[in-house]
Amino acid sequence: MKCTAGSEEPERANQAFTIAASAAAAGASVSLWLTGEAAWFAVPGRASLDLEHATPVEDLLALVLTSGTVTVCSQCALRRGLTEDDLVDGAVIKGAAVFAEEILGEGVQAIVY
Template identity: 55%
Template sequence: MPKKLVIKVTAGADAPERCSQAFTVAAVAAASGVEVSLWLTGESSWFALPGRAAEFDLPHAAPLPDLIDGILAAGGRITVCTQCAARRAIEEKDLLEGFRIAGAQVFVQEAMSDETQALVY
């Protein structure tokens, strides 16, 4: 089993099931002791802003704020894509505590490290 899981979520409220699945997998992996790096790209970038995750609703799915809290509490990292943030005028100062903005070079570095599994949703 990989020691690190890098998950890139490309969907937000526009594809709620795919979005929720990515956050759920990240939270379960983090709670299981796997080192998790969750990357928010495209429309999922909005969930890095205060209050946005609480607006997301999908029947029979765990609330996004709870999943985010679980990921961060277990030592997971949540990153917003640099270009995606720029296209939405999201700056580092706007982000929830524990989130960061980073680019493709960092994503590739994380995804290609030894004993890492990468998933894209």
């Protein structure tokens, strides 16, 4: 799963987190990548959206982290001055080659929001 939307597009961002958390809760192996403005969701205190009738992003992020992985795009992190020390426990920073490797695996379904 790849989330490219930040708080400027709350519905699209929330959809990505909701699908990722739902898949994790169902037992699927989930890898959530945060790119662009979505990178901020991996920073403590920044995982929030003002979206009526939506589960808080911080709760969805925590669910994904219990059974899956959360990765921030390395270029996106660099442009925002973020390092792994700035991220929530369990989130990592990796580059495009790792994303490509993950989505090209047999039986993998990549979903981008």
